Amino acid sequence: MADIVLTTLNAKYIHAAFGLRYLLANLGKLQSHAVLAEFDINQRPLDIAEILLARNPKIIGFGIYIWNVEPTAEVIATIKRVRPDIKIILGGPEVSYETENQPIVQLADHVITGEADLKFAEVCRVLLASPVGDEVTSLHPNSDFGARSSESQKETPHVVSYPKIIPAELPEFSQLTLPYDLYTDDDIAHRIIYVEASRGCPFTCEFCLSSLDIPVRPVPLPALLEQLQRLLDRGLKQFKFVDRTFNLNVNVSKTILEFLLERYQPGHFFHFEMIPDRLPESLREIIAKFAPGALQFEVGIQTFNGEVSTAIKRRQNHEKLADNFHFLRRKTGVHIHADLIAGLPGETLASFGAGFDRLIALGPQEIQVGILKRLRGTPIARHGAEWEMVYNPHPPYEILQNKLIDFATMQKLRRFARYWDLVGNSGNFIETTPLIWSSGGKRFVASPFSGSQGTDEAVPSADRKGASSPRPSPSATTERVTEDRERRDASPFHAFLHFTEWLYGRTGRTDSIALTRLMALLFEFLTGELRLDTKQVAETLWRDYRRGGRRDKPMFLRDFLPVEDMTISWHKTKAALPKRQARHLV
Numbered sequence: 001m002a003d004i005v006l007t008t009l010n011a012k013y014i015h016a017a018f019g020l021r022y023l024l025a026n027l028g029k030l031q032s033h034a035v036l037a038e039f040d041i042n043q044r045p046l047d048i049a050e051i052l053l054a055r056n057p058k059i060i061g062f063g064i065y066i067w068n069v070e071p072t073a074e075v076i077a078t079i080k081r082v083r084p085d086i087k088i089i090l091g092g093p094e095v096s097y098e099t100e101n102q103p104i105v106q107l108a109d110h111v112i113t114g115e116a117d118l119k120f121a122e123v124c125r126v127l128l129a130s131p132v133g134d135e136v137t138s139l140h141p142n143s144d145f146g147a148r149s150s151e152s153q154k155e156t157p158h159v160v161s162y163p164k165i166i167p168a169e170l171p172e173f174s175q176l177t178l179p180y181d182l183y184t185d186d187d188i189a190h191r192i193i194y195v196e197a198s199r200g201c202p203f204t205c206e207f208c209l210s211s212l213d214i215p216v217r218p219v220p221l222p223a224l225l226e227q228l229q230r231l232l233d234r235g236l237k238q239f240k241f242v243d244r245t246f247n248l249n250v251n252v253s254k255t256i257l258e259f260l261l262e263r264y265q266p267g268h269f270f271h272f273e274m275i276p277d278r279l280p281e282s283l284r285e286i287i288a289k290f291a292p293g294a295l296q297f298e299v300g301i302q303t304f305n306g307e308v309s310t311a312i313k314r315r316q317n318h319e320k321l322a323d324n325f326h327f328l329r330r331k332t333g334v335h336i337h338a339d340l341i342a343g344l345p346g347e348t349l350a351s352f353g354a355g356f357d358r359l360i361a362l363g364p365q366e367i368q369v370g371i372l373k374r375l376r377g378t379p380i381a382r383h384g385a386e387w388e389m390v391y392n393p394h395p396p397y398e399i400l401q402n403k404l405i406d407f408a409t410m411q412k413l414r415r416f417a418r419y420w421d422l423v424g425n426s427g428n429f430i431e432t433t434p435l436i437w438s439s440g441g442k443r444f445v446a447s448p449f450s451g452s453q454g455t456d457e458a459v460p461s462a463d464r465k466g467a468s469s470p471r472p473s474p475s476a477t478t479e480r481v482t483e484d485r486e487r488r489d490a491s492p493f494h495a496f497l498h499f500t501e502w503l504y505g506r507t508g509r510t511d512s513i514a515l516t517r518l519m520a521l522l523f524e525f526l527t528g529e530l531r532l533d534t535k536q537v538a539e540t541l542w543r544d545y546r547r548g549g550r551r552d553k554p555m556f557l558r559d560f561l562p563v564e565d566m567t568i569s570w571h572k573t574k575a576a577l578p579k580r581q582a583r584h585l586v
Helices: 018-025 028-033 045-054 069-082 103-107 119-129 185-190 221-233 250-262 281-287 306-311 318-331 349-362 379-383 407-425 433-437 474-490 492-507 515-529 534-547 555-560 572-576 579-583
Strands: 004-010 034-040 059-063 087-091 110-113 139-141 147-149 165-167 193-195 238-241 269-274 295-302 335-342 366-371 399-401
Touching: 004 018, 004 045, 004 069, 018 034, 018 059, 028 034, 028 119, 034 045, 045 069, 059 069, 059 119, 069 087, 069 103, 087 103, 087 119, 110 119, 193 221, 221 250, 250 281, 281 318, 318 335, 318 349, 335 349, 335 407, 349 366, 349 407, 349 492, 366 407, 399 407, 407 492, 407 515, 433 492, 433 515, 492 515, 515 534, 515 555, 534 555
Parallel strands: 004 034, 004 059, 059 087, 087 110, 110 165, 193 238, 238 269, 269 295, 295 335, 335 366
Antiparallel strands: 139 147
């Protein structure tokens, strides 16, 4: 039993709710009357409601995010039907903007917009002491469970309540209790542990919620280092820093990296989001000293198109970015996870493809191809009319089409993103993936935008003007097919796009493809469609398969491999790292 239950539906069990722990840590004397109850989106809403109701709470605080808003609304609707007296408080980025017409907001009693670390405790004190009364918006603490209005100083608390939408003042870290002791031993052993050295972002990229979070506020460094030491002492191996710009303050980031390096042990893994064009020599020196695989940098490239960058207020020096990538790949063992966004206003398919190829040439271990989302509150909405941006009205609000990329092509990009994650990013096909755009095979292929071969359908739909357009002559069609072939030979993007359409045609799905099934399909594509050497492809796939520590030889490869085993090194250090990153350590 607890008066207050703090809860959310995580995307996966392995993700520990960082925000809820901040709320709990800052409840003050109410903390002993509160509990955490974490779920994930794969659990049935009715079962979640049952568990929450069994706690018999007076208040339930829900963390609302883009991935959980719809199932959480179903949970809340059930709770309100069974126990309408329970106060429901919402918070989180999904309900901090554009609250007016959100169904989940209509179900709730209160919504705290912004960073609710301190405001949630204040609201709980009022609700537990004064369940009904006059609306006020300015209170100060009176007792453990009550609050007086600013006009009243009587012994008995004035009866008060809050409006439905409650903006939270931006807290300074000096006001906050850090939440790291609230990670349990089970969390540390089995889940991703989030930490932060700062909040906010100095940039104004219009697709990102962080562009609304200015200024950047640092955590007091002595307090943070003390907490990091406590987590290390408890055996934590993997740290994920959620700072949007970890290397913004070079002195602070250098101090933290030096702290972690001094305490490094095999198996430690540290994730940071980095500004890609900001890597001065003082940071390079310390980064180069870490063991291979110990650091992962998530770097947001998003686009290489200068006009698009200007339109969405994305500032980036591509020359410095390239120089930093070359340093990281040649001089360090950093795992680079780079982000690109498809569907940005003004970005054509051709310019996105050119950006992908440019990023491939820089050699990051992973490229996260994201589809543009219109997150609530972000300024990207201002481009809607000019670029005819059409978004899905349901989470995650991905773009469906725009002026330059039609719906059918955007669907192909969506499949490209999913298949690239399965093949290019997973680490399961380190050596095999480049074969897709190798030029060693003889091939006759149509445009990646069509399912036919050698007809006018090989022309992208964006290039066709309608049914009345003249049909290309046979010679023009041959030239087009030749151009497509040459483009694919020179372009990893167009080559992989062709593979994704072939793969989708063979499977009709983008999920639930078993690894050995995916291997067999790759083998079929490379040897049949691209006509690459069968023995070379088989041996390459086998080396990739063994890289993951696997020993069983897939049946379809056995006729093409020597009887003796091929040796692939698999050191303890690699095995101790996250599996996906470890597979990239060749």
